[in-house]
Amino acid sequence: MNQRSSNLLDEALGLDEVIEPWPLRGQVVAIEDQVETSGSFVLHHLLKRSLSPNSSNVTIFIAFSQPFSHYDRILRKLGCNLVSQRDNSRFFFFDMLKLQCPDGDEGITPEGGLIALYGKIHKTISALPEISWKNVSIIIDDLSLMEVAANGSSDYVLDFLHYCRTLTSEFDCSLITLNHEDIYSSEDRPTFFIQMEYLADILIKAEPLATGLATDVHGQLTVSNKGRNKVSNFHFKVKENVVECFYPGRS
Amino acid sequence: MVMEDAEAPHHMLLLRNFMAQGLVLGQPLLYSSPARDPRGFLGTLPSPAASKDDKSRERDPDQEKGLRIAWQYKKYLGESQLDGQRDSKHEYSNEFDLRKPLERHFINGPRIDCVSIQDCPDLSTLRDRCATFLSQFPRNDGSISCAGRIAIQSFCAPQCAYSNMEWDMLSFIRYLKSMVRSSNSVAIITFPPLLSPSFCKRWQHMADTLLSVKAIQDEDKELAQLLTGYQDMVGFLNVHKVARINTQVPVILEATTFSIKLQKRRYLVLECLNQAPVDGSSGTSYGTSGGWSSSSKTGNLDF
Numbered sequence: 001m002n003q004r005s006s007n008l009l010d011e012a013l014g015l016d017e018v019i020e021p022w023p024l025r026g027q028v029v030a031i032e033d034q035v036e037t038s039g040s041f042v043l044h045h046l047l048k049r050s051l052s053p054n055s056s057n058v059t060i061f062i063a064f065s066q067p068f069s070h071y072d073r074i075l076r077k078l079g080c081n082l083v084s085q086r087d088n089s090r091f092f093f094f095d096m097l098k099l100q101c102p103d104g105d106e107g108i109t110p111e112g113g114l115i116a117l118y119g120k121i122h123k124t125i126s127a128l129p130e131i132s133w134k135n136v137s138i139i140i141d142d143l144s145l146m147e148v149a150a151n152g153s154s155d156y157v158l159d160f161l162h163y164c165r166t167l168t169s170e171f172d173c174s175l176i177t178l179n180h181e182d183i184y185s186s187e188d189r190p191t192f193f194i195q196m197e198y199l200a201d202i203l204i205k206a207e208p209l210a211t212g213l214a215t216d217v218h219g220q221l222t223v224s225n226k227g228r229n230k231v232s233n234f235h236f237k238v239k240e241n242v243v244e245c246f247y248p249g250r251s
Numbered sequence: 252m253v254m255e256d257a258e259a260p261h262h263m264l265l266l267r268n269f270m271a272q273g274l275v276l277g278q279p280l281l282y283s284s285p286a287r288d289p290r291g292f293l294g295t296l297p298s299p300a301a302s303k304d305d306k307s308r309e310r311d312p313d314q315e316k317g318l319r320i321a322w323q324y325k326k327y328l329g330e331s332q333l334d335g336q337r338d339s340k341h342e343y344s345n346e347f348d349l350r351k352p353l354e355r356h357f358i359n360g361p362r363i364d365c366v367s368i369q370d371c372p373d374l375s376t377l378r379d380r381c382a383t384f385l386s387q388f389p390r391n392d393g394s395i396s397c398a399g400r401i402a403i404q405s406f407c408a409p410q411c412a413y414s415n416m417e418w419d420m421l422s423f424i425r426y427l428k429s430m431v432r433s434s435n436s437v438a439i440i441t442f443p444p445l446l447s448p449s450f451c452k453r454w455q456h457m458a459d460t461l462l463s464v465k466a467i468q469d470e471d472k473e474l475a476q477l478l479t480g481y482q483d484m485v486g487f488l489n490v491h492k493v494a495r496i497n498t499q500v501p502v503i504l505e506a507t508t509f510s511i512k513l514q515k516r517r518y519l520v521l522e523c524l525n526q527a528p529v530d531g532s533s534g535t536s537y538g539t540s541g542g543w544s545s546s547s548k549t550g551n552l553d554f
Contacts, residue, residue: 035455035492041499067432073497097429100422144453148425152418180456186448215503238500 008245009042012223012232013202015049022050022057022135024174027227028165030200032181037219039206041238043141043178044071048080050137051090057135058089058128060121064096064145077240092124099149114150114160121164125171134172138164142178143196154192165199181205201226209235221245252458253441254451255405259466261486261511262441264349264519266402269439271296271347271357273400279362281384283377284404285411289365292404293358297347300518350517368403372412374423377403381427388435401431401438407445417450424457432496459494464511478510478524486511488521 010016014023029046033039050057063071071093072082085091099113125136140146146157167173177196184193197203203224209217216237223232237244255262273280274296282289366380381401388399407414414420424440431438446454455461465487467474475481488509493502509521 035452035461038495038501044499067429070497074499077498097432098426100426144456145425148418148421148453151422180452183449183452183456186452213501213503213507218501218503240498240500 008232008234008247009045009221009223009236009243010049012221012225012230013046013204014225014228022055022137022174024050024137024176024202025134025172026168027174027201028168028199029174029176029202029204030196031176031178031204031206033178033206034180034182034208036208036213037206039178039204040065040141041236041243042204042206042221043139043176044074044078045243046137046176047071047139048075048078051080051082051085055135056090056132057137058092058132059085059137059139060092060094060124062094062096062117062121062138062140064099064149065141067097068093068095079241089128094120096146096149100151114146114156118160118163122167125167125173136167136171136173137176138167138173139176140178142180144180144183147192158192158195161196161199206236252454252461253439254455254461254463255441255443256463256465256486257444259464259486261464261466261488262404264511265462265464265488266404266439266441267296267349268345268347268519269400270402271298271353272343272345274353274357274360274363275299276343277362278397279364279384279387279399281364281366281381281399281401282404283366283368283380283402285367285369285408287367287369289367290363293363293365294352296353296358297349298351298353299344300346300348346518348517349513349519368406368411368413370412373416374413374419378423378426382430385430385434385436390434395435397435399434399436401427401436403438403440406440406442408443409445414445417446421450421453421457424454428457428459455491458492459496461490461492463489463491465489480510480512480522483512483514484510485513 007016013029017023024046031039031042047059047061050059061071068082075082082091082093086093094117096117099117121138125133128136143157143161146160147154150156161175161177164175168175179193179196181193184190187193203222203226205222205224206219207222208219217235218237220233220235225231234245234247236246253262253265270280270282270293282292284292286292364380364384366377368374368377371377384399384401388397407420427438427440442454444451467481467484467486471481478484488511490504490507490509493504495501506523508524510524512520512522514520
């Protein structure tokens with residue numbers, strides 16, 4: 001049951017067959033969620049897949065939301081040891097919890113701070129063996145907090161994402177981001193959000209059910225895979241050690 | 252984080268309980284509000300409700316004569332010190348008597364820091380005070396020797412000079428959150444419904460646990476018919492999100508809406524809502540009794 005249920009998400013993302021080379025290479029994956037239904041479990045699932053023992057994938061995780069200990073404990077329950085992956089140089093954790101880029105004070109502008117971050121990512125990838133370049137995933141949790149760190153300079157955040165996008169072509173990396181759709185749906189001009197959706201090759205939306213929360217079904221996922229010209233919709237239930245995905249009525 | 256209701260100060264009931272509980276347990280407190288003198292609010296904190304055990308603690312002089320060994324120590328430690336030790340040992344409790352103010356020695360202690368945010372042009376003062384306060388509770392691998400509580404009331408109130416600096420307020424919350432996560436402390440922030448919809452959503456996402464309070468209209472006949480005990484209710488408490496730290500599993504509560512009652516006008520009580528019996532003679536059914544939605548997305552009430 002578990003193997004079958006996780007394949008619905010893996011199927012939709014193209015992760016159900018071989019994972020070497022990394023099927024998401026060169027792609028931008030945008031995960032969107034809401035206050036009622038968090039999409040962070042998708043991030044954890046992709047992180048676990050990218051660090052699978054059967055692959056040589058390297059992950060650069062840019063954390064604006066939670067400390068390392070939080071992800072470490074969650075991934076352990078999912079069967080992945082982030083500490084040993086970090087020690088083996090397969091997992092690079094950039095702790096951005098306290099990064100703040102004020103306007104020009106202390107010499108760190110929002111633009112300058114993000115340029116420095118991009119430089120750090122580029123340097124990390126360049127230092128890897130060339131054979132690993134095609135198997136690098138950059139994960140950002142989450143973009144709305146990156147905007148806060150940049151003191152609201154959404155344009156600089158967008159520039160940063162465009163630069164990261166160039167890495168997907170230069171190094172064939174994959175870029176995986178999490179953002180909160182309901183923040184931007186109430187804006188008059190959600191430019192940042194629309195641009196991000198435009199950039200994405202795969203869009204994953206986590207939403208609550210129309211009937212509200214339930215113990216057996218935690219929400220629904222809609223995966224729009226532009227490359228495969230395919231849209232998948234299914235329900236999910238999040239557990240400590242697995243995410244169960246199933247079609248409506250088949251929990 | 253608690254979303255306030257402009258029509259009733261029910262968030263103050265939650266803050267009072269939170270602050271009083273911490274002081275009674277000997278936990279340092281940092282309290283911030285838009286009032287010019289936040290310390291004045293401490294005088295309204297409630298005292299722990301008397302429990303049945305308190306009566307059994309009253310000393311019987313005749314009984315003491317029989318306790319030869321244990322009470323011999325009284326001679327060396329002194330009566331007053333023993334009394335102080337006995338009084339300082341409070342069991343963890345959520346029950347407080349709103350009609351009885353907290354004893355002065357709890358409020359006058361050195362472990363309380365009060366910060367007024369009314370005249371602050373920016374949030375640097377509050378940020379520095381929080382940093383200094385939280386530095387007392389570093390998170391080590393060992394046991395927790397002491398925990399701290401931060402209560403920030405009406406954070407974006409219009410009388411605060413920084414209230415239109417939305418990104419600065421978000422930066423502060425993000426900073427506070429990272430500091431609290433790396434310390435043995437907890438923070439409650441209440442905020443009035445004055446933010447733009449987009450920024451309100453940003454605040455909601457930042458919260459680990461998200462609550463809202465709502466006033467009940469007096470003499471609401473529809474609610475009176477729908478809910479048992481309506482006449483005792485002063486408002487509703489909604490639980491929108493529960494903290495998920497070190498886990499990805501969401502907390503699904505049986506009910507997310509609770510009634511706020513003041514029992515005997517003294518005790519704050521939160522209860523799951525119970526639907527009043529349907530009048531069989533009228534022929535109406537549950538589905539058509541109006542005003543109640545089972546959807547947490549659009550309705551106010553969730554049984």
